[in-house]
Amino acid sequence: MKGLSEISPPPWLWSFLAAIIVLLLTFLVSGVGGSQTVTLAFTIAPYLVLVGLGQMLVMSAGPGNIDVSVAKVFSLGGLLSIAIGEMTGSWVLGIAGAMLAGLALSAISVVAILYVRIPPIVATLATSLITSAISLTLAKGFQGSADPAVKSFLNWAPFGVPAFAVLVVIFTVFVSWLLKRTVWGVQTLAFGQARRAAEYAGISAPRTLTVVYLTSGVLAALAGALRAAFSAPNVELGNDYLLDSIAVVVIGGTLISGGRAVPWGVWGGALFFILLDGLLNLIGWSYAGQSMLKGLLVLAVLFLAGGSPILRRRGARSPASWISRAMRFRAQERPSAQTSRHRRRAP
Amino acid sequence: MNATSPALTMGGLPKGSARRILPGLLTLLAMMLILIVCGTIQPRIWSQGGMTLIMSPIVALAIATMAQMVLMSIGDIDLSIGFFVGMVTTIVATFMRETPLMGVLALAACVLAYAMIGALVQLREVPSLIATLGASFIWLGVGLFILPVPGGLAPDWLFQYAMWRPPFSIPVPIVTMVFATAITWLFMQRTRLGARFRSLGSNPTALARTGASLLLTRMLAYATTGFLGVLAGVTLTAEIGGGDVNAVPGYTLTTIAAVILGGGMFTGGRSVAWGALFGAVTLGLMTVLLTLLNLSSNLQPAVQGSIVIAVLAGRLVVERLTR
Numbered sequence: 001m002k003g004l005s006e007i008s009p010p011p012w013l014w015s016f017l018a019a020i021i022v023l024l025l026t027f028l029v030s031g032v033g034g035s036q037t038v039t040l041a042f043t044i045a046p047y048l049v050l051v052g053l054g055q056m057l058v059m060s061a062g063p064g065n066i067d068v069s070v071a072k073v074f075s076l077g078g079l080l081s082i083a084i085g086e087m088t089g090s091w092v093l094g095i096a097g098a099m100l101a102g103l104a105l106s107a108i109s110v111v112a113i114l115y116v117r118i119p120p121i122v123a124t125l126a127t128s129l130i131t132s133a134i135s136l137t138l139a140k141g142f143q144g145s146a147d148p149a150v151k152s153f154l155n156w157a158p159f160g161v162p163a164f165a166v167l168v169v170i171f172t173v174f175v176s177w178l179l180k181r182t183v184w185g186v187q188t189l190a191f192g193q194a195r196r197a198a199e200y201a202g203i204s205a206p207r208t209l210t211v212v213y214l215t216s217g218v219l220a221a222l223a224g225a226l227r228a229a230f231s232a233p234n235v236e237l238g239n240d241y242l243l244d245s246i247a248v249v250v251i252g253g254t255l256i257s258g259g260r261a262v263p264w265g266v267w268g269g270a271l272f273f274i275l276l277d278g279l280l281n282l283i284g285w286s287y288a289g290q291s292m293l294k295g296l297l298v299l300a301v302l303f304l305a306g307g308s309p310i311l312r313r314r315g316a317r318s319p320a321s322w323i324s325r326a327m328r329f330r331a332q333e334r335p336s337a338q339t340s341r342h343r344r345r346a347p
Numbered sequence: 348m349n350a351t352s353p354a355l356t357m358g359g360l361p362k363g364s365a366r367r368i369l370p371g372l373l374t375l376l377a378m379m380l381i382l383i384v385c386g387t388i389q390p391r392i393w394s395q396g397g398m399t400l401i402m403s404p405i406v407a408l409a410i411a412t413m414a415q416m417v418l419m420s421i422g423d424i425d426l427s428i429g430f431f432v433g434m435v436t437t438i439v440a441t442f443m444r445e446t447p448l449m450g451v452l453a454l455a456a457c458v459l460a461y462a463m464i465g466a467l468v469q470l471r472e473v474p475s476l477i478a479t480l481g482a483s484f485i486w487l488g489v490g491l492f493i494l495p496v497p498g499g500l501a502p503d504w505l506f507q508y509a510m511w512r513p514p515f516s517i518p519v520p521i522v523t524m525v526f527a528t529a530i531t532w533l534f535m536q537r538t539r540l541g542a543r544f545r546s547l548g549s550n551p552t553a554l555a556r557t558g559a560s561l562l563l564t565r566m567l568a569y570a571t572t573g574f575l576g577v578l579a580g581v582t583l584t585a586e587i588g589g590g591d592v593n594a595v596p597g598y599t600l601t602t603i604a605a606v607i608l609g610g611g612m613f614t615g616g617r618s619v620a621w622g623a624l625f626g627a628v629t630l631g632l633m634t635v636l637l638t639l640l641n642l643s644s645n646l647q648p649a650v651q652g653s654i655v656i657a658v659l660a661g662r663l664v665v666e667r668l669t670r
Binding site for chain 1: 486649
């Protein structure tokens with residue numbers, strides 16, 4: 001068993017492989033201008049990575065956990081940080097205010113999920129609706145621009161390496177370390193793999209869920225605040241980030257059924273998506289073509305990587321694996337598996 | 348009473364039925380409340396014209412909710428319905444008008460594409476959430492390809508249907524909604540295939556043991572969703588008069604909320620056509636209520652979100668009482 005897991009490639013490999021293929025194609029098409037493409041990709045990718053890391057943590061906390069409010073929280077973070085920054089004259093307060101708003105809004109989701117027992121997708125949807133109402137009210141007659149210091153930092157790329165990207169890489173290392181080496185990380189992943197077993201082992205469900213959803217909200221708001229400083233605040237700034245964040249997390253190898261988080265995969269997925277957009281722009285594809293290709297690629301990745309091996313090996317109880325088990329039952333009755341299921345059903 | 352007959356609730360209903368029906372009833376109550384408030388502020392909505400006016404934007408949402416309900420009954424979620432309905436409007440507003448045969452073929456291809464996604468979900472064990480997410484990019488791309496900017500014109504027969512005034516001063520939108528819901532309800536509750544869909548959601552092992560093909564069942568469920576999505580797109584084209592792929596991206600999440608309000612579950616196995624209709628109308632009437640209350644339309648999403656939380660909190664209380 002050990003040998004088998006050593007042979008299997010790391011889950012983030014595929015997303016990076018895809019990104020590298022797109023990068024090589026970009027070099028082929030553009031020739032010399034390719035290095036600029038890379039710099040540009042690393043300038044834009046960190047925002048998606050920040051949102052993606054939050055989404056990844058939420059998804060890792062078990063089946064059904066998803067944060068669909070990231071897009072609206074992202075937009076609000078952008079508007080709020082600039083508004084507060086203008087009012088107080090301090091960009092630090094602006095970004096802090098945005099993060100605080102992200103925290104407060106995801107707290108609504110947490111309360112709805114834990115105490116009203118609303119399924120996460122609907123709870124975060126409700127939060128998303130409330131957030132978008134705040135953004136729309138705030139954006140009425142909104143004027144303001146980001147602090148030049150923040151803006152120049154986000155554009156600062158010594159030797160073609162964007163400084164902001166380096167910061168986000170360091171943050172990714174930190175998240176990776178948290179998940180692998182701390183009690184909190186291991187508990188969160190254990191909770192995602194088998195909620196009931198984790199609860200019997202003394203892991204608190206409210207605490208785990210609270211932390212992941214709050215983190216996702218704060219990261220989305222922070223990414224929005226920085227993105228708004230990079231370009232301009234806008235109610236629709238975050239709209240693309242909902243589908244993209246979910247897609248890059250899954251392309252990166254994080255299991256949607258929970259229990260396996262792959263922080264580096266988020267980078268791979270984000271670079272893949274952004275380089276792909278760049279390449280298609282370069283060869284003159286319209287937005288329609290880009291979108292179609294993106295969709296086909298997501299489906300192709302699913303087709304190739306579907307039925308993730310960890311799911312089968314450990315027999316995680318996701319609906320999909322249930323069905324595959326059902327199909328196998330049909331082919332041949334397996335007494336051992338059956339008795340274990342009966343035992344599980346017994347009171 | 349509960350002590351003497353634990354299987355019966357206060358209403359005398361079996362526990363399972365109560366669990367299935369009560370959420371829908373609660374949502375119906377919320378819907379009635381909103382209608383009454385609207386009617387008090389502006390009595391003219393009770394006329395045929397007034398009802399048609401406030402209900403016609405909701406028809407497409409109600410049918411799209413039926414589509415989502417079918418998929419949720421097998422335990423899957425469709426994150427692409429918003430862009431799918433938008434894409435259908437672009438097809439209807441262009442091909443259907445100029446070359447009806449091409450239009451029908453294109454719409455049939457859409458249904459087939461849905462069945463293919465179902466096959467992907469079943470064969471490769473991928474989560475429906477992500478598969479439909481990928482599909483939504485494709486719908487958006489195809490829609491933009493057909494109509495890069497909103498435009499086109501709905502076929503004349505659609506306009507004629509929208510202008511039709513049925514007898515007994517029944518508003519057209521209500522006829523359409525009730526008809527679509529009744530068909531969906533009959534299909535899900537009274538046909539063998541509907542029963543198979545529900546059992547695919549609640550107990551796929553049992554379904555496999557009966558000798559049914561899980562692959563075929565899932566593909567048919569997705570095709571049904573695609574078919575209902577096409578219907579929603581056609582009615583939306585009649586409503587907006589043209590095609591726009593970006594017309595209703597919000598449907599994706601609103602339909603999920605509507606099904607949940609109607610008593611549906613994410614785990615599948617439950618089909619709640621009428622409840623889903625009430626959920627869709629409740630969420631759709633928000634716009635009307637806010638306009639009548641003279642509140643900024645910016646607040647509409649917040650009120651929608653709060654209603655969802657409030658109704659679900661109410662359901663929690665009701666479920667505690669019926670336990």
